[in-house]
Amino acid sequence: MTIPDRFPAVLAATAMGAYLLLVVGATTSLTDAAAACTGWPACGDGYALPTERAGWVALGHRALGAAVGVAIAASTFLAWRDGASRKVRAALVAALALYPVQIGLGALVALGGGASAGVLLAVPLAMVHLVFGVAIFGAVLAGLAWWLEAVTGDADDAPVDFEPGTDDLPPVEAAPSPAVPTGTGPRLRATAAAYFRLMKPRLMWLLCLVAAAAMALAGGTGFTPRTVAATLVGGALAIGASGTFNHVLERDVDKRMQRTNDRPLATDLVPVPHAVAFGGLLTAVSLGLFWTVNALTAFLGLIAILFYSVVYTLVLKPNTVQNTVIGGAAGALPALIGWAAVTETVGGGGLLLAAVIFLWTPAHFYNLALAYKDDYERGGFPMMPVVRGETATRRHIVWYLGATLVAAAVLALVAEPLGGLYAAVGVVLGAVFLWAVIRLHYEQTEAAAFRAFHASNAYLGLLLFAVVIDALVV
Numbered sequence: 353m354t355i356p357d358r359f360p361a362v363l364a365a366t367a368m369g370a371y372l373l374l375v376v377g378a379t380t381s382l383t384d385a386a387a388a389c390t391g392w393p394a395c396g397d398g399y400a401l402p403t404e405r406a407g408w409v410a411l412g413h414r415a416l417g418a419a420v421g422v423a424i425a426a427s428t429f430l431a432w433r434d435g436a437s438r439k440v441r442a443a444l445v446a447a448l449a450l451y452p453v454q455i456g457l458g459a460l461v462a463l464g465g466g467a468s469a470g471v472l473l474a475v476p477l478a479m480v481h482l483v484f485g486v487a488i489f490g491a492v493l494a495g496l497a498w499w500l501e502a503v504t505g506d507a508d509d510a511p512v513d514f515e516p517g518t519d520d521l522p523p524v525e526a527a528p529s530p531a532v533p534t535g536t537g538p539r540l541r542a543t544a545a546a547y548f549r550l551m552k553p554r555l556m557w558l559l560c561l562v563a564a565a566a567m568a569l570a571g572g573t574g575f576t577p578r579t580v581a582a583t584l585v586g587g588a589l590a591i592g593a594s595g596t597f598n599h600v601l602e603r604d605v606d607k608r609m610q611r612t613n614d615r616p617l618a619t620d621l622v623p624v625p626h627a628v629a630f631g632g633l634l635t636a637v638s639l640g641l642f643w644t645v646n647a648l649t650a651f652l653g654l655i656a657i658l659f660y661s662v663v664y665t666l667v668l669k670p671n672t673v674q675n676t677v678i679g680g681a682a683g684a685l686p687a688l689i690g691w692a693a694v695t696e697t698v699g700g701g702g703l704l705l706a707a708v709i710f711l712w713t714p715a716h717f718y719n720l721a722l723a724y725k726d727d728y729e730r731g732g733f734p735m736m737p738v739v740r741g742e743t744a745t746r747r748h749i750v751w752y753l754g755a756t757l758v759a760a761a762v763l764a765l766v767a768e769p770l771g772g773l774y775a776a777v778g779v780v781l782g783a784v785f786l787w788a789v790i791r792l793h794y795e796q797t798e799a800a801a802f803r804a805f806h807a808s809n810a811y812l813g814l815l816l817f818a819v820v821i822d823a824l825v826v
Contacts, residue, residue, distance in 0.1 A: 357503060359430050360790055363496040366423040368783045370447075370489040371757055373420055375775045376413055377485060378765035417458065421451050424492065431495065437502050440495045447491035450484055457481040482765065486758055496790075497750040504793040505743035546616040547630060552595030556588050558813060559686045562709055563587050565816040566690030568823035569701040569767050574694035579645055583693040586641030587686060589634045590653050594682075596631035597661035600624060609727045648692045656685040670732065673739040676721070680713030701767040705819075708759045712812055715752035715785075718745050719805035723798045746793050749804070753789060757782050760815065769823040777818040781811040 395411065428444040430436075460477055563583060567575055599606070599617050603624070606612035616622040622630075635657055642650035660682040668675040684706035691702025714736075721728060721735040722745055728735040737745045760778050764770045788807035792800040 359427075359434055359436070360496060360499060360503075360793075362423070362427055362430060363492060363499065364783075364786055364790055366420065366427050367489060367492040367496055368779065368786065369416070369420040369423055370485070370492055371761070371782065372779045373413070373417055374482070374485040374489055374758075374761045375764060375778055376416075377482060378761045414458070417455065421455070424448050424451055424488070427492065427495070431499075436495075436499060439498045440502070443491045443495035443498065447488045447495075450488050450491070454481065454484045454488060457484060486761075489758070490754060493750065493754040497747055497754075500750065500790065500793045501743060501747050504746075504796070506741070509741040509743055543622075546621045549616055550596040550599050550622065550627060550630065551592030551634070552598070553592075555595065556591050558809070558816075559591055559683060560584050560587050561813065561816045561820075562683070562705070563686040563690035563693075565819040565823075566687045566702050566705050567694050568820045569705065569769065570691050570694035571769065571823060572694060574696070579693055582641045582645050583649065583690060586638045586645075586649075586653060587689060589638035589641070590657055593631045593634035593638060594657050594660040596627055596634060597657075598665050600627050600631065601661070601665050605731045605733075609724075609731045611724055611727055642689075642693075645693045646696050648696055648698070649689055652685060652689045652692055652698075656682065656689065659685065671734070673734045673736055675734070676714050676717045676736065680710040683713050684710040701763065704759065704763045704766055708756060708763060708815075709812075711752055711759050712756040712808070713752075715749050715756055715789075716805065716808035716812070718749050718752075719792070719801045719808065721745065722792075723801035723805065742796065746789070749789055749792070753782075753785060767819075767823075770819065771822050774815070774818040774822045777814050781807075781814050785811045 424444070424447050428441070428448050431441045431444050457477060457480055564580070567580055567583065599615060602612075603615075603617040606615050606618040612618060617624060617627055638657070639650050639653055642653040660679075664675070664679040664682055668679050672678070687706035687709055688698050688702050691700070691705075692698055695702075718736055722737050722742060725735070725737040725742070729738045736748060757778070760782075764774055764778070785804070785807045788800075788804040792804045
């Protein structure tokens with residue numbers, strides 16, 4: 353598919369260029385590079401070429417900065433030429449006005465012109481430089497979001513008087529009850545498959561990877577094979593317990609929705625009492641494994657199970673349009689569990705990684721909500737596309753994607769083991785994710801929503817793998 357307007361492509365490239373500068377500046381690898389090229393605009397006396405490989409990295413960073421400045425200027429020109437809205441033009445003018453200040457701050461950091469900015473309450477210059485970089489990236493992304501909404505949005509697509517728990521759509525045709533094999537072996541396999549499905553295995557790999565990334569970031573003497581194994585197995589079982597209880601509590605609604613009406617409890621393949629007992633067994637074994645690690649890990653594991661099973665499933669999902677946003681805490685908790693398993697504390701990199709997951713969740717799940725909008729309306733769930741409309745949902749995807757990228761950059765700044773691989777994956781996959789979202793704005797189809805959904809999965813999954821690899825090779 354070809355985007356009919358060049359402007360969003362230019363803005364997207366400009367935004368990701370600004371983000372690349374932000375990420376590279378936040379990674380610890382740039383610290384050594386800056387020390388190897390202390391002149392300005394080049395090295396040595398300010399005009400000499402670098403003598404070390406690290407110096408070339410710093411010089412490349414500055415050259416990229418110049419290119420991004422040109423891109424921001426070009427984007428601002430195009431906004432005025434193409435008659436963009438006042439908001440779009442204001443955002444880009446703000447980015448253009450901030451850029452010379454950002455260049456000056458970069459020069460001061462490179463030249464070592466003071467460890468802090470006195471007028472800013474002794475805030476380190478490098479931190480001020482980072483804040484300006486975030487502001488420039490945010491301004492360009494805001495211009496992109498507002499342009500996309502103006503060109504592709506529909507102000508009348510929101511439903512009227514939607515009430516949680518009700519709908520006007522006819523129920524889907526009931527899924528046929530699956531045939532249970534009569535032979536002993538086939539029957540056991542079918543039953544095992546049904547119980548395995550209750551555990552929502554598709555969620556396991558990603559959430560366990562979150563915990564693994566947090567443990568790798570924490571490192572230290574607590575990062576042992578026994579701790580890793582107990583935490584990951586316990587985490588997988590905790591996810592299974594949460595998924596099982598979710599199946600139990602939503603079994604009646606599942607029968608009304610096309611994507612869920614073939615679930616084991618919706619088709620009576622697994623009796624409800626058996627499912628409850630299965631969930632209880634998974635909970636007990638999971639918490640037992642967490643307890644062998646430490647008490648804090650077990651406590652956080654219990655909170656995670658209760659939050660998803662009770663708070664999200666019973667309170668948030670059927671009653672508020674912010675269910676996905678607040679419910680992101682369920683996906684963020686594995687980061688705290690992994691960090692606590694190694695350090696016996698909650699804080700530092702674990703909290704920042706949890707913030708990345710929390711902000712990523714709406715940018716990820718809103719795509720699925722768009723694809724299954726009618727299904728969620730039929731089930732009576734006040735998802736964002738159902739209550740606020742598809743235009744507002746697509747706008748929120750862009751905002752939360754931008755917030756996720758900023759949080760990932762801040763994580764690179766704080767978590768010292770993260771370096772080049774993390775930066776490369778974050779920028780490349782972030783750009784793929786953003787481009788999928790732009791295509792979603794123009795195509796507005798179920799296929800486009802699933803494309804953006806899968807792009808979000810690829811972004812987070814590979815970013816977490818990069819965290820583990822970068823942390824372990826240090």
